[in-house]
Amino acid sequence: MKTKSNNWKVNLYNKKHAFVYQFGEELIELLDPKPDELILDLGCGSGQLTNEISKNGAHVVGIDSSKEMISDAKSNYPELDFQVKDASHFHFNKPFDAIFSNAVLHWVLDAENAILNMNKNLRSEGRLVLEFGGKGNVATIVNSLRKSLEKRGYLKNAKLKNWYFPSISEYTFLLEKNGFEVEYAHLYDRPTKLADNENGIKDWIEMFGSLFFVNVSEQSKIDILEEVQNNVKSSCFNDGKWVADYRRIRILAKKIA
Numbered sequence: 001m002k003t004k005s006n007n008w009k010v011n012l013y014n015k016k017h018a019f020v021y022q023f024g025e026e027l028i029e030l031l032d033p034k035p036d037e038l039i040l041d042l043g044c045g046s047g048q049l050t051n052e053i054s055k056n057g058a059h060v061v062g063i064d065s066s067k068e069m070i071s072d073a074k075s076n077y078p079e080l081d082f083q084v085k086d087a088s089h090f091h092f093n094k095p096f097d098a099i100f101s102n103a104v105l106h107w108v109l110d111a112e113n114a115i116l117n118m119n120k121n122l123r124s125e126g127r128l129v130l131e132f133g134g135k136g137n138v139a140t141i142v143n144s145l146r147k148s149l150e151k152r153g154y155l156k157n158a159k160l161k162n163w164y165f166p167s168i169s170e171y172t173f174l175l176e177k178n179g180f181e182v183e184y185a186h187l188y189d190r191p192t193k194l195a196d197n198e199n200g201i202k203d204w205i206e207m208f209g210s211l212f213f214v215n216v217s218e219q220s221k222i223d224i225l226e227e228v229q230n231n232v233k234s235s236c237f238n239d240g241k242w243v244a245d246y247r248r249i250r251i252l253a254k255k256i257a
């Protein structure tokens with residue numbers, strides 16, 4: 001799922017960034033979907049986890065703001081319900097028993113509005129099962145990228161606020177303020193191997209950080225990608241593989257109001 005441009009490279013995503021949904025399977029255990037429950041998969045991407053959630057009889061609706069992702073999801077799983085909708089503005093007539101979201105909410109900068117909207121679309125005592133980038137997520141890569149942009153005079157790009165990576169206290173405060181009781185919250189390092197052994201960091205930045213390069217010349221972009229990959233090599237290259245310094249925040253909360 002993404003929020004700012006509709007330029008998802010669906011094939012590249014599925015081929016090289018499949019870890020986005022592969023890691024989500026553990027989160028489904030926390031969700032513990034029951035037969036006949038109505039569950040929303042918020043930011044379903046190409047639908048792999050939506051399909052997993054539906055396997056023991058839950059009715060699942062997958063939403064994503066990317067038309068391309070939804071069309072891929074529909075062709076992968078034609079029997080499931082997928083719809084193009086935005087994470088902070090969706091509305092359904094029937095409230096859900098649970099809302100599940102993996103690797104999406106860091107794209108939603110207005111976190112409080114997203115929480116309010118999830119609350120409105122959940123039944124009383126309905127559960128929220130979320131995982132996304134937490135405080136310090138991909139800091140090695142992104143700090144290095146900001147430095148390389150700044151060094152070349154791209155000061156506005158270097159300051160871009162592209163993602164929301166909260167601490168536990170920040171996010172649980174917002175949940176409690178907006179009608180949820182938090183049952184579980186965990187912030188943890190999840191170093192993530194990237195698929196391409198040669199251009200791992202460069203590919204990652206191109207795939208997820210393209211907004212950093214708005215109005216940056218093509219040559220500067222090539223130089224910056226090269227420089228960042230070299231600069232992070234001592235921390236992000238292990239045993240012949242590129243590894244991104246992911247940190248996740250994982251939440252289980254219940255609607256109380």
Ligand code: BEZ
Pocket residue numbers: 103106132133137138163208246247
């Ligand atoms: C993440 O899954 O943590 C993530 C993905 C893309 C950009 C930033 C963070």
